[in-house]
Amino acid sequence: MSFQDYAINSRQKSMLDFIEKYFAEADYRERGSGTEFRAICPFCEGGRTREASFDMNITNEHVKCWRSSCLYKGNFAWFMSEFLKISYREANNMLRGPAYTSEDVLLADLEYLKKNVLDVELFDDKYLYSFDIGIKDSKEISELRNEGLSSEIKDWILNRRYDIDWFIENHPFLVPPQIGKGKCRVQFEVETEGSRAYQLYSFIQGVEPKTINPDQQYLSYMLYNYNNVIRSSIVFVTEGIFSCARLNSWGYSAVALFGVILKPYQNYLLSRLDCDEICVCLDHGTKDASLKIYEQLKDGCYGKKLSILEIDVDGADPDDLEEVDFVRCFKKRKKKLNSREGELERMMKDLKKLGYE
Numbered sequence: 276m277s278f279q280d281y282a283i284n285s286r287q288k289s290m291l292d293f294i295e296k297y298f299a300e301a302d303y304r305e306r307g308s309g310t311e312f313r314a315i316c317p318f319c320e321g322g323r324t325r326e327a328s329f330d331m332n333i334t335n336e337h338v339k340c341w342r343s344s345c346l347y348k349g350n351f352a353w354f355m356s357e358f359l360k361i362s363y364r365e366a367n368n369m370l371r372g373p374a375y376t377s378e379d380v381l382l383a384d385l386e387y388l389k390k391n392v393l394d395v396e397l398f399d400d401k402y403l404y405s406f407d408i409g410i411k412d413s414k415e416i417s418e419l420r421n422e423g424l425s426s427e428i429k430d431w432i433l434n435r436r437y438d439i440d441w442f443i444e445n446h447p448f449l450v451p452p453q454i455g456k457g458k459c460r461v462q463f464e465v466e467t468e469g470s471r472a473y474q475l476y477s478f479i480q481g482v483e484p485k486t487i488n489p490d491q492q493y494l495s496y497m498l499y500n501y502n503n504v505i506r507s508s509i510v511f512v513t514e515g516i517f518s519c520a521r522l523n524s525w526g527y528s529a530v531a532l533f534g535v536i537l538k539p540y541q542n543y544l545l546s547r548l549d550c551d552e553i554c555v556c557l558d559h560g561t562k563d564a565s566l567k568i569y570e571q572l573k574d575g576c577y578g579k580k581l582s583i584l585e586i587d588v589d590g591a592d593p594d595d596l597e598e599v600d601f602v603r604c605f606k607k608r609k610k611k612l613n614s615r616e617g618e619l620e621r622m623m624k625d626l627k628k629l630g631y632e
């Protein structure tokens with residue numbers, strides 16, 4: 276039996292076209308409220324376990340995710356408009372008439388395709404599983420018996436000039452089991468699009484404290500703090516989590532790249548943000564890297580303003596600045612609107628680069 280056999284009118288047929296195209300794995304079920312299809316939620320991705328918790332009802336047109344951390348809710352047209360990033364009117368037209376005719380919908384399809392091409396193995400079980408190995412038996416900082424370490428961590432947070440309550444509240448702060456065996460002492464939880472990794476912080480006598488990032492194979496698929504900036508209007512792209520945390524503590528929306536290289540999937544994640552502007556804000560001495568990222572964003576993030584913030588305080592990173600200096604540099608930033616013109620051609624080129632013909 277094909278999905279289409281469940282349709283009783285043309286509107287339902289259009290909804291089923293959509294479900295079949297984007298949620299081919301959905302399970303059919305007949306409920307008191309009508310004919311429903313259950314799939315993995317495209318917004319929360321079903322969390323780490325990839326739980327199917329997303330119901331699309333073609334009778335009452337309700338769409339809902341049951342995961343408590345998500346609770347996405349909308350009618351079918353709203354959902355289509357959000358999923359395909361098209362207007363509500365366009366989505367309604369799709370439900371009414373012959374589907375997939377306009378350029379907007381074609382672009383949405385291309386973007387979907389692009390995501391799938393880039394989304395290699397990210398949610399593969401073995402990858403997620405290996406994240407968990409690193410954190411088994413970790414302890415919350417509050418459960419810490421080792422008072423010495425606890426105060427060492429707190430000192431360190433205060434030395435970085437963070438408000439200690441704010442920092443602990445915003446960064447799940449865990450002590451991994453490696454303590455005593457290796458140099459890793461404290462970890463921050465890092466979460467992006469339903470998957471997790473952990474950032475470790477090391478203290479070695481006589482050496483500047485340094486972050487140890489998750490493995491490169493995970494890093495290129497995430498941006499630190501991404502989930503918190505999805506609805507922001509300006510998003511700053513920083514190098515490391517401390518610059519990111521600093522900007523966040525001032526109330527600005529920032530993500531961290533974990534380095535100075537923007538990977539294709541990270542570019543894709545940025546293109547999905549609601550924001551009007553993406554501002555590249557790397558550490559000092561990285562002018563070339565900033566420019567390179569800016570050029571990459573031009574190829575990935577259409578319809579957004581793109582800018583580069585250069586810090587004019589000698590030798591200072593975003594993390595070293597006072598807010599007043601940051602704001603002054605921000606006002607002087609170089610910016611340009613990345614128009615949507617030629618978007619289709621560029622996306623086709625992107626797809627070709629990715630090996631899709």
Ligand SMILES: [Zn+2]
Pocket residue numbers: 316317318319320321329340341342345346347
């Ligand atoms: Zn969800």
